[in-house]
Amino acid sequence: MKIIRKRLLPVLVTFAAAIGVIFTAIGGVHAQQEMLPAKFQESKVIRVGMQHDFAPMDFKDPKTGEETGVNYELLQAIAAKLGVKFEFFGVGFANLLPGLDTGRFDFVGAAIGDFPERRKKLTFVDYVTAGPYIVIRKESSKTIRGYEDICGKPVAYLRYISTFKTVLEEFNAKECVDKGRPEIELLTTDLRPKLGLLQKRFDAAMLTTETVNWLMKLEPDTYSKIGEPLAKWHYGWAFLKDDTQLRDAIAAGLDAIILDGTYAKILEKYNQSELAVEKSGIDQGTF
Structure with missing residues (x-):
């Protein structure tokens, strides 16, 4: 009996650790989901404006026709952290901000330069730097x-x-x-x-x-x-100025995928490790 117990002990410890990881992950999703505005906690669907013709950030795979790119994969990973579904709408760049303004999208998930002039009406989650x-x-x-x-x-x-x-x-x-x-x-x-x-x-x-x-x-x-980039600016996901609760929930999701390594893997996949930030930023653009 003692021998059986000794053999079972490592198995039980491993099983308990696995259960702990699962409950931690569930708890993390629950906590981040609670950061969302109530309507999204209920609907579990968030509408996102995307450019879809800007490789490697947002584009359709020419072989499969499926949505892909840095933004698409980052946002899918964030959606999983928040326990919601992102519904993507592909439009031309010129129609992204008007679509946000008229309520067609809940936020813009394309690469938008976070410039002070734009922050008169918008607020940003800065997720990469470029130049x-x-x-x-x-x-x-x-x-x-x-x-x-x-x-x-x-x-x-x-x-x-x-x-x-x-x-x-x-x-x-x-x-x-x-x-x-x-x-x-x-x-x-x-x-x-x-x-x-x-x-x-x-x-x-x-x-x-x-x-x-x-x-x-x-x-x-x-x-x-x-040489090096001649300037530096931040790309951000854009939200209406007063929509800070949704913005902060997306920022928390971004920080979660930075922490678990998903963010770095996605950037590396598209040869974009140079763009990486250590954590999410809010309205950091100065250019």
Whole structure:
């Protein structure tokens, strides 16, 4: 009998530990769910606006047609922590904030720059940091090795991203004009800059961290980054200004998946570990 007890003891200890983990997980979900506004605790459905054409953050897998991307996977993991279902609505970027304003969505789960001007009407859960890189064709890295080699060259940016224009003008003044080097030639484009690079329409282009890291994952021998990001900003999930209870519940869910390692695994899957934050932030953007 003593021998049987000795053999059973490790099994019982392991079983008790497993039960403890299960109850801890259940308790965690329950506690985080209680942070949600009452209507979501009851309905268990939260409507989320997504962009769905912004790889690697939100997009449809070209092979399967299924929703995928950094935001989609992070939010699915958070939904599990909160014990609710996220109902995703894919729209164009221009329709995200109007959709939130009119009540079509409960929050926006796309990558929205947390800028002070936007916080007049919105509040954000900041979940990654990013910034603009100067990117070249990899074959050009023999002659363009650093910032000084960009001076005098044509550099393109997307016409509708005004922050890129601001960053490039500051770069031009600091790295080129003030150091007696030729000015860069600023070019605007309505096409994806990566196409212009490949077609050799310009020598360099400005791309955000997540975009260039994704391109380098898909085509590792095609593109190169110059230096570090020229600025830093926060991407956040956007909520109406007064919707702080829902915002804080989503932030708690984000902290939970950061703590258990899910967050880091998802970022690594899409070659986005550079974007990682240590914990959620609220309205931290300063750019």
